[in-house]
Amino acid sequence: MKKVRVTQKNIQFHDNIQIREIPRKESEPEILANDIDGQSSWDPNLINTDTFNTQSTQPKCIIIVMVVVGIILIAAIIGTIVGVTVADNSLTFNEACTVDSNQCISSQGLSCSNGFCSCSSPYSWNTATTSCTYLSYNQSCTASNQCDPSVDFTCTGTCTCSNSKVWNISTCVCPAGTFLNSSNLCQTAYTVNQSCTMGSNQCDSTKNLYCNNSRCQCDYTTKYWNINFQACKSRLNYTEMCVSDSDCLPTLICPTVPGVCNCSQFLPDLVCNCDNTKYYDSTTSQCVNRASYGGSCSVSANYTCLLTLYCNTGTCACPTSTTWVVANTACVASG
Secondary structure (H helix, E strand, O other): OOOOOOOOOOOOOOOOOOOOOOOOOOOOOOOOOOOEOOEOOOOOOOOOHHHHOOOOOHHHHHHHHHHHHHHHHHHHHHHHHHHHHOOOOOEOOOOEOOOOOOOEOHHHOEEEOOOEEEEOOOOEEEOOOOEEEOEOOOOEOOOHHHEOOOOOEEEOOEEEEOOOOEEEOOEEEOOOOEEEOOOOOEEEOEOOOOEOOOOOOOEOHHHOOEEEOOEEEOOOOOEEEEOOOOEEEEOEOOOOEOOOHHHEOOOOEOOOOOOOOOOOOOOOOOEOEOOOOEEEEOOOOEEEEOEOOOOEOOOOOHHHEOOOOEEEOOEEEOOOOEEEEOOOOEEEEOO
């Protein structure tokens, strides 16, 4: 095998490095240099590092100052304009205002305490009246003093009536069947014949009772006390069932025996009827006196004459073979 020959060579190193300068602009600062082979070079031992700060900060500072001053001037101008245009008593509810100024409309109860026109506690804004007022029934509240103090309200999330009262159109009243007692509480009203204070509403109006002679009573001219309904009811007319005479309309009675007056109907007992000396006049809804002997009567209506008489062509007369006896107020057999 043939051997490979290696030829020895000498390697030389140069210890000088050429540095070429990139041409600079005229605005750039001078750079310290060493003349190496006629070329400028950077001195690595340069102490003044500000040499490389190629931009000036002075023009920027001037611009910033000018901008800030401009903003301040614009804000001052705007503030002056606003102060001039917003007059006193010109802003309404929820409009922006200057705190503690008089810009809000005072006649609406508004003031400026937080930068907006608002109502002072305990009042709230009422859109219907465009003013600050107390809250009314069923309006949302957080405290009872927000509710109208002229009405017996309490706050339960909304303004509601207190002391068991109920809302009635524009105020709180005791519910039906009760009255407001001296303790400002609603008390169960009194029933028939119980003692009461004259002129009061202590009697149960739902039963049509009122205080008469210091007793709870019905208006007996038109009503009676119905024991079944436990209330005052309109007095009963002819043929209606009754319990006592006071149940029936004036002039009518409540007989306990049947057939008291066949005038014009034969009626059972405990039914409003007329006394046997009267008959029922449907035109006046009353019992009227029957005519006596020789009196006027309704043809074909013998009941318009006293008993034993009959209506003879419009005049009350005795039947044949009888004679009128004044003492008996009746016709008696002749002979």
